[in-house]
Amino acid sequence: MTQDLAGAAGAAGRSLEMRDDGDQPFRVPKTAELVARDLRGKIVRGELKEGDTLPAEGELVERYSVSRPTLREALRILESEALLTVTRGSRGGPRVHPPDPRLAARHFGLVLQNRGTTLADIFGARVLIEPSCVHLVASTARKAAVPVLNQHIEQQRAAIAAKDDGQHSRASARFHRALIELTGNMPLILLMNMLTHIYESHIATAALAANVQRFDTGARQRGLKAHEKLVALIEAGDADGAEAYWRKHLESIDKLIRESFAVDRAIDVLE
Known part of the structure; x- marks a missing residue:
């Protein structure tokens, strides 16, 4: 030594x-x-x-x-x-203690804030990356993916029935995270976790400050059906179809969020 x-x-x-x-x-x-x-x-x-x-x-x-x-x-x-x-x-x-991804996420967020990154930028990265992850999952991990994704869908369905908005939001977020984690690509998983953490924390803060109801019951039902259709495409092994469908779905979410929040304002991880 x-x-x-x-x-x-x-x-x-x-x-x-x-x-x-x-x-x-x-x-x-x-x-x-x-x-x-x-x-x-x-x-x-x-x-x-x-x-x-x-x-x-x-x-x-x-x-x-x-x-x-x-x-x-x-x-x-x-x-x-x-x-x-x-x-x-x-x-x-x-x-x-092993290296903590949360610390990396905070430093990453500080760098993004220093460079004037907006919520629109972060969600734009998600729209580019997440559909590609869906393609990879449908191509290489569909048998393992289907039961995992269906479990998250059942949690969403139960939350809608119970009219538990918080539980529904968490179950929906877990569905999106699972799409990334099922790729098995650790650099991609860590990157997307950091981006998602920053994005979701800012959206939650903005919704609380503005007292905005992000999604009504109809929107939650449509989101659930979109998740079900995606799982069906993955189960069928239709990687191209799953990727195209998920990109369109994310673009529709982007439009909805742009109508509700000031997404072109720079993020602030110091708040």
Whole structure:
């Protein structure tokens, strides 16, 4: 372990003599950053699991051949990244957490806000991506997809019968998320989850502020029938038909939302 850190530090030191395309030399990482990098790698690779507690401070100091202040700085770096929670007491210590997609979503949202992204932009991305996901699901995962999607449809149907608007909205959102998750493509799943989280939180906030009823009973019934038809197309293996139908459906939702909300205003994830 110490040899690995020493080698990394040596390589970083030598890189000071190298220059990139600009005029600035590479920065030499601090020892605490090297320790944090090693521990971060173990967390990301799964060598350290959710809830694991790191060894005692004295053991880590000896293992990495660093001072206690350096080790504590390394732990603070990982704590700032939400990869560790440091608690005090006899049963305390640095406790491990895997990378949290919610933190990535917040940072992603800040970048989008900084660039003036609107709700219309976010839903536009969804209209482009989600139908392609439907095509992939219908082509490669239709047998697994049908029972999952039908379960969400039953939840929607029950919510409509109970006149539970909140439960219906949640069941409908789960149906849309399932279309993405059933692709099995993790980068796509994480990207769409981030976009959907930002979009849905803004729509919910806007609806509350304006006291707008997004969908009446007829609209909810039409949405349910659209979901049922999509599942039928997926079950039949009609990937092209499912993609085209779902794009048209999303475009109709986009039109409805544009009539109800100020979607051309930049998002604000700081609210």
